[in-house]
Amino acid sequence: MKEQPNISGNSILKARERIDRMIHRTPVMLSETISGMAGCNLVFKCENFQKVGAFKARGAANAVLKMAPEIRSKGVATHSSGNHAAALARAAKMAYIPAYIVMPSNAPQVKRDAVEGYGGIVIECEPNLKAREGGLEAIVNRYGATFIPPYDHSDVVEGQATCALELFESYRSLDFLIAPVGGGGLLAGTALAAKFYSPTTKIIGAEPEGANDAKMSFEAGHRIPVQSPNTIADGLLTSLGKLNFKIILKDVDKIFTVTDQEIVSAMRLIYERMKIVIEPSSAVALAVVLQNKELFADHNVGIILSGGNVDLARLPFK
Known part of the structure; x- marks a missing residue:
């Protein structure tokens, strides 16, 4: 992990140029119906249409492309069973280097298939953190590959910041911008993009009540790792990263939490009215708006829909 982020407005611009060929803009x-229900002017940045189906493609691509060629040639590695695994495998494939992905034996087959489909080399381990970290260490020692964590890394955060940068280029008068928060890479990147390119925009974090370590940490002023997270928003189960927390504490205005029932209601609303596929984690930001209408009333509000990787056979509504 890079402890001291060196992220500036210029470096975010360069990151966007760097990863341009590897991602979608x-x-x-917009949805007049949902805006009317919320009582504000909503714009949705649709990262559910991103490569690998999530914003994670941005950070992984930036981290891989910023590596020195002699180091990059040895490959990259991570332990993940989520979107970061596929994003890193894809970025490595496009850079013509190996990607070693340590995945727990109980990871969904569809996620393993996605990693292998992008050319990633899957190393199976027992489904616990100690086994994952041990497997990663063995791979790094054996091949000299570089560990790229999913969120607690300045180059990853810098890449995620390009999402908000694109939004600000199209909508320069946003009063609020809301992003979901799990490990904090997207929210930290969003906050930095706003700091440099739209300093009057207030940045809001959106989090499930069942995994509310970011809100607790933000209000306490120090990290409080989540102990037993339980939420339908499976992409937000991770505790807030150390590096990201420093950025969030300084540059985010507030963090709200919502219940799983509120998340499901917001998710269903987007399916019904916008006709697009999102995962539960993406619905958390809209749920925050719908549960705090008085704060956002008559304002211009941006929402980042973080991803669309959902098991359609297990939708939380009928």
Whole structure:
């Protein structure tokens, strides 16, 4: 992990140029119906249409491309069973280097298939953190590959910041911008992009009540890792990263939490009214708006829909 982030407005611009050929510039969508229900002007940055189906493609690509060629040639490695695994495998494939992905034996087959489909080399381990970290250490020692964590890394955060940068280029008068928060890479990147390119925009974190370590940490002024997270928003189960917490504490205005029922309701609303596929983690930001209408009333509000990787056979509504 890079402890001291060296992220500036210029470095975020360079990151966008760097990763341009490896990502989509995702669309921004509007919904008059949902805006009317929320009582504000909503714009949705649709990272559910991003490569690998999530914003994670940005950070992984930036981290891989910033590596020195002699180091990059030895490959990259991580332990993950989520979107970061696929994003890193894809970025490595496009850079013509190996990606070693340590995955727990109980990871969904569809996620393993995605990693292998992008050319990633899957190393199976027992489904616990000690086994994952041990497997990663063995790979790094054996091949000399570089560990790229999913969120607690300045180059990853810098890449995630390009999402908000794109939004600010199209919508320069956002009063609020809301991003979901798990490990904090997206929220930290969003906050930094706002700091440099839209300093009057207030940045809001959106978090499930069942995994509320970011809100607790933010209010306490020190990290409080989540102990037993339990939420339908499976992409937000991770505790806030150390590096990201420093950025969030300084540059985020507030963090709100919502219940799983509120998340499901917001998710269903997006399916019904916008006709797009999102995962539960993406719905958390809209749920925050719908549960705090008085704060956002009549304002211009941006929402980052973080991803669309959902098991359609297990949708939380009928």
